[in-house]
Amino acid sequence: MDRLDIADADWTGVSPRYVWPELIGWIVTGLVAAGATMLFWFFEQWWAYALTAAVVVAFALVAAFTPRRVRSIRYQLREDDLLLRKGVMFVRFVAVPYGRMQLIDINRGPVVRALGLSDLKFVTAAASSGVTIPGVPAADADALRDRLVGLAESRRAGL
The missing domain is CATH 1.20.5 (Single alpha-helices involved in coiled-coils or other helix-helix interfaces)
Structure with missing residues (x-):
């Protein structure tokens, strides 16, 4: 692709x-x-x-x-990176390479937790990257975090 x-x-x-x-x-x-x-x-x-x-x-x-x-917030797992899309009038695309991911944090505030949702926050090698996928169902967030951690470790091992 x-x-x-x-x-x-x-x-x-x-x-x-x-x-x-x-x-x-x-x-x-x-x-x-x-x-x-x-x-x-x-x-x-x-x-x-x-x-x-x-x-x-x-x-x-x-x-x-x-x-x-909220409907415009979408993400995609591609071969080498995670692509995040946000916005309606001003559309923003952010690509986070798996090899640059250092930490994948799951946040569950009180309102979001009551709805069974989570926010995934990515800490990368770049200091200014504040990439977050909000509103992911809790079970999907755990599975997605584990999958991304595995992809990140395999990409970093190849560096």
Whole structure:
């Protein structure tokens, strides 16, 4: 397979249940931001109310597009690397070579754990790479971690 040929690839998506932790996070953030703008209401000016309304509308739009954004998170295990795709309007592809993987960490926060999900975080030889696959079912995350650790060890042994 050509390394740049990603259009016909077989992608694996994250769990649809991952929408809930994302929605909860955006809603809580939106409520806090809207509450902070309410402090300006003491000025009793039209712009203070407009600011709060704009914050509420902005966070409502983000929350409305969250399910589509979660559906866009996909990953693929290729011959030499793991390819991660994120984004709807601004699509980001990240390729993590197996031989560069140093640590594969499984994170399970309280909301994600309650839904039976996990986040896989990859630590690589590059200091600035913060690659995470969120919303992977817990059993799949353990199996995927074990498989990737095996691939990483075999690739590093060949270096």
